[in-house]
Amino acid sequence: MLDCGANPAGQEIAGMSSERIIQVERDILGKNDRLAADNRARFHADEVLAFNLVSSPGAGKTSLLVRAVSELKDSFPIGVIEGDQQTSNDAERIRATGVAAIQVNTGKGCHLDAAMVGQAYDRLPWLNGGILFIENVGNLVCPAAFDLGEACKIVVFSTTEGEDKPLKYPDMFAAASLMLINKIDLAPVLDFDLARTVEYARRVNPGIEVMTVSARTGEGFSAFYAWIRKRWAKAKRAEMAMQG
């Protein structure tokens, strides 16, 4: 029998046979966390602001990015890493705007991990002082646990999904700094209850910022860009303060 609470760390106890207990005390995702820290250091050195976009399948991450990169590419160097289980459709949609995109196929994997992002970043042009958008695999569970080295996570939630998603998948909404409520153009048809969605999201994350957008019509994007520019300027100021 193994008593999981009893032994002080580091001590090995000889059993009856050659059996012994080894104290390990290591995070299961420790390796990913170390690689994420490496990515973060690289983004920092390149002064790149990285966002990790997460959502259910089909919430509109790629549509949103296609619009955003088209409209921001004259202001910042931009690169996109696209995670999908199969196909390079999403990277091709981004490239059609003239912005560099690397497709990562995760196969059976249901999330991007830090190693994949590090390798994809190697293959992007130098984004000196720019913005990296990472579109994670459409999945509201696993990507919450895998740090990629991003500055923050943006959760894209669409009006077609049902207001209680934040309660059903609390980890993701807890991990995100910003919730973009997409497909707001459909809200009237769907009787979408915005106030309720926001209330649920704030239950799991009192500090989450919320914006409504439509990747189809462009509604709400100027506020999103203002948010990005504010984060970018803040990162710049922190950079300058560090350099003294």
Added chain:
Amino acid sequence: MHEMALCEGIIGIVEEEARKRSFAKVNVVCLEIGALSHVAPEAMKFCFEAVAAQTIARGARLEIVETPGRAWCMACSRSVEIKQRYEPCPCCGGYQLQVTGGEEMRVRELEVD
């Protein structure tokens, strides 16, 4: 699916420990899993068996110790226990909670031969 990736992480740790501390067989792997970490113990055990099959942890039993979810209530200025992330503060009923514990996913100990 999430559990699959976690099990691969566990096996990676077990294999590294086996090299460092030279053992050849693992009987029990003991995990510490926070109540808020969204890991389903049954799914975890199922995946572990599959992932461990071709490794040094083959046939090992997985034991899971669940640690409670804890949060700091900003309204009450105290630490409280919660079972789920979306739960209100048990004292004041509010949602001004900052999670402080219960997100752990760790390998605690191994029983080896």
